[in-house]
Amino acid sequence: MNWFRYASPVEFYPLAGRMVPWFAVAAALSTVVGLYWGFFQTPDILSQQKEYYRIIFVHVPAAWMSMWLYLVLVGWAVLGLIYNTRLSFMMAAAVAPTGALFTGIALLTGVLWGKTSWGTWWDWDPRLTSELILFFIYAGYMALQSAIEDSYRADRASALLAIVGLFCIPLIYWSINCPDPTQCAALHARSSMSAIETNILAAMWTMVFAFWMYSFAVIFVRVRNIILERERNSTWVSRLIGGGPS
Amino acid sequence: MSTSSSPQAILVLLRRDLTLAFRHRSEMFTPLFFFILVTALFPMSIGAEQSLLQSIGPGVIWVAALLAALLSLESLLRSDYEDGSLEQMLLTPQPLSLLVLGKVLAHWLRTGLPLVLLAPLVGFQYYLAGDTLVTMMLALLLGTPVLSLLGAIGAALTLGVRGGGMLLSLLILPLYIPILVYGAGAVAASATQTLPAQPFLLLLGAFLILAMVLTPVATAAALRISLG
Numbered sequence: 313m314n315w316f317r318y319a320s321p322v323e324f325y326p327l328a329g330r331m332v333p334w335f336a337v338a339a340a341l342s343t344v345v346g347l348y349w350g351f352f353q354t355p356d357i358l359s360q361q362k363e364y365y366r367i368i369f370v371h372v373p374a375a376w377m378s379m380w381l382y383l384v385l386v387g388w389a390v391l392g393l394i395y396n397t398r399l400s401f402m403m404a405a406a407v408a409p410t411g412a413l414f415t416g417i418a419l420l421t422g423v424l425w426g427k428t429s430w431g432t433w434w435d436w437d438p439r440l441t442s443e444l445i446l447f448f449i450y451a452g453y454m455a456l457q458s459a460i461e462d463s464y465r466a467d468r469a470s471a472l473l474a475i476v477g478l479f480c481i482p483l484i485y486w487s488i489n490c491p492d493p494t495q496c497a498a499l500h501a502r503s504s505m506s507a508i509e510t511n512i513l514a515a516m517w518t519m520v521f522a523f524w525m526y527s528f529a530v531i532f533v534r535v536r537n538i539i540l541e542r543e544r545n546s547t548w549v550s551r552l553i554g555g556g557p558s
Numbered sequence: 559m560s561t562s563s564s565p566q567a568i569l570v571l572l573r574r575d576l577t578l579a580f581r582h583r584s585e586m587f588t589p590l591f592f593f594i595l596v597t598a599l600f601p602m603s604i605g606a607e608q609s610l611l612q613s614i615g616p617g618v619i620w621v622a623a624l625l626a627a628l629l630s631l632e633s634l635l636r637s638d639y640e641d642g643s644l645e646q647m648l649l650t651p652q653p654l655s656l657l658v659l660g661k662v663l664a665h666w667l668r669t670g671l672p673l674v675l676l677a678p679l680v681g682f683q684y685y686l687a688g689d690t691l692v693t694m695m696l697a698l699l700l701g702t703p704v705l706s707l708l709g710a711i712g713a714a715l716t717l718g719v720r721g722g723g724m725l726l727s728l729l730i731l732p733l734y735i736p737i738l739v740y741g742a743g744a745v746a747a748s749a750t751q752t753l754p755a756q757p758f759l760l761l762l763g764a765f766l767i768l769a770m771v772l773t774p775v776a777t778a779a780a781l782r783i784s785l786g
Contacts, residue, residue, distance in 0.1 A: 445732050452729040459719050468783040469715045473729060476711055476776055480733045483765070487736035491743055493757040 319397050321539045322548050328532040335532065339525035346518035354512050364428035368512075371421035373519040374414045375439075377527060378446060381411035385453070386478045389471030399535075401467035402542065404474065405457060406535040410527050412450035418443050438489045445484055449477045463542060567652040568660035575664035578637075586668050589630040593673055596622040597680045608685050615684030616694070616745030622680075623673060623698060623741075624734050627705035628727055630669040631713045634661065634706075635781075639717050645785055654781065655774035662703075662710050662774070670702035686749060693748035693755045700762040701741040707773040708733050714780035737765060 318324045350369035385407040392400030422440045427433050434440070453470050460466035543549050579586050600618050601611055638644040638661075647657050677698050681691045712730040716722040744758035 445735060448728065448732045452732065455725055455728055456715060456719075459716070459721060459725050465783060465786065469780065472711075472776065472780055472783060473715060476733070479772070480708075480736075483736045484732065487739040491739050492747075492753060493740070493743075493761055494753065 319395075319399055321399050321402070321543055324399055325536055325539050328536050332529050332532045332536075335525045335529035339522050339529055342518055342522035342525060346515055346522050349518060350512075350515035354515055355509065364425070367421050367425050367428075369515055369519050371418060371425060372516055373523045374421065375418035375443060376520060377523045378411055378415040378418050378443065381407055381414060381527060382446065382450070382474075382478070382481075385411060386474045389474045392467065393471050393475075398542070399539075401471065402535050402538045403531070404471060405467070406531045406538055407527075408450055408454050408457070409534065410530050412447060412454065414523065414527075415443060415447040415450060419447060441488050442485050445488070446481070449481070453477070564652045564656050567650065568656060568663075571647075571657060571660040572664050572667075575661060576667065579664070579668040585633060586672070589626040589669050590672055590676055592629055593622050593626040593676070594680060596625060597683060601683065611684045612686065612749060615681070615686055616742045616749060619677065619680055619684065619694065619745070620701075620738050620742040623677075623702065624705065624731070624738060626673060627669065627702060627709060628730060630665070631706075631709040631726060631730070632723060633669075634665045634710060634713045635717060636713075644717075644781070648781065648785060654778035658710065658714075658774045658777045658781070659770070662706050662777075665710075666703050666706040670698075670706055673702060674698045686745075690745060690748045693759075694745045696759055697741045697744040697755075697762060700759060700766050701737045704737050704762075704765050704769045705734060707769040707777075710777045711773055711780055714777050714784055717781075717784040737762070740765075 318327055346369065351366055354366070385404050388400045388404035388407065391397065392404060419440065422437075422443065423433050426435050426437070426440070453474055456473055457466050457470040460469055540549060597618055600614065604610065604614075635644060638647070648654060650657070674695055677694055678691045681694055686694065709726075709730050712726045712733075715729065716726050719725060740758045740761045744755045744762065747753040747758060748755040
């Protein structure tokens with residue numbers, strides 16, 4: 313089977329359409345399972361935070377997805393610049409709003425968590441601050457894409473911006489984490505995965521899977537719309553929507 | 559220009575850009591006045607208490623330097639884009655990234671360097687001591703070229719785009735954060751005397767070297783995308 317066949321929007325459009333329902337169902341099921349597990353089947357370990365800590369089951373997977381989707385975005389942007397494939401740029405453009413959404417969710421739940429555990433809505437916590445910067449980087453990508461009317465140039469310009477962003481994100485992250493360059497090793501020792509109970513971890517991974525499936529479903533729907541919009545003057549689209557010259 | 563070597567081409571470009579800047583002196587002074595004005599707004603708005611100004615000074619001065627650099631980025635490529643000389647530069651046999659480096663250097667000489675020289679005046683307004691002023695000038699000397707180099711990528715990407723100025727700030731300001739953190743950190747460390755300022759300056763120097771090597775390539779790629 314030749315996978316490169318699906319690099320053409322004509323071939324990818326129906327394939328994506330067939331896959332969307334599966335991903336949507338998987339996302340819905342695993343969200344229900346993950347949230348039930350997380351909310352009702354895990355112990356209340358952090359007693360001074362009471363039940364509030366359960367927002368972790370949305371917060372942490374959303375934060376992971378926000379970072380992972382940026383890598384996916386850059387991956388498609390690089391592929392597009394190297395191979396000059398239209399679909400790669402369309403995928404990159406389709407990933408960005410979902411990435412920004414997860415960044416927003418991570419910020420919002422982070423703020424709620426801040427209120428319940430630190431007593432303040434916003435605490436310039438390094439992780440929350442980096443997440444805020446990531447949100448601006450997503451926003452910049454989308455703003456540049458929509459500001460340039462010529463889609464050929466818009467695709468390439470925003471792809472380059474995404475790659476530059478990828479180079480800068482580690483520097484931004486470290487500069488926020490270690491404003492004092494002589495001492496920042498202590499900060500990362502605190503958040504270690506091994507200290508978390510297996511039961512909680514399992515519920516969290518279920519939610520990660522759910523968000524992943526949701527991303528697939530939504531990104532495929534969005535890329536289908538982008539394909540239709542960009543290829544609206546081609547014969548296969550007019551045949552598909554049943555009008556115009558065939 | 560077609561027969562000259564790359565260093566010669568950069569020199570020619572430098573001389574041309576600096577001559578142009580000198581002929582439009584008011585354009586050169588606008589970001590500087592902006593820098594002084596913005597920093598002067600803070601004591602007026604939050605009160606001129608000496609200890610307060612001393613503690614916010616490093617951050618305020620660096621934020622104002624960032625905004626001034628951002629404001630001046632418009633002049634980096636705009637006029638060359640409008641009169642077509644940018645397209646001529648794309649067609650020269652010299653590597654575009656080297657020409658970009660020349661243009662950014664010229665831009666820094668007419669916007670960044672005056673800002674560095676002027677910074678002590680602003681430092682006095684915030685009651686910063688002599689040592690701190692020296693550290694601040696060093697930090698700005700290392701940091702402002704990075705602002706020009708990184709900003710050039712954004713300026714090249716937004717060439718001729720409607721609402722480019724506001725867009726540019728959204729694209730570039732997040733990338734300026736490391737410079738802001740360590741630049742302001744160096745000044746604050748020197749002002750409070752709690753930490754040595756050297757690690758901050760070393761990091762800024764590392765950023766400068768990285769940016770000098772990598773950003774001209776990205777800017778050249780951005781120019782090729784924008785000019786088709």
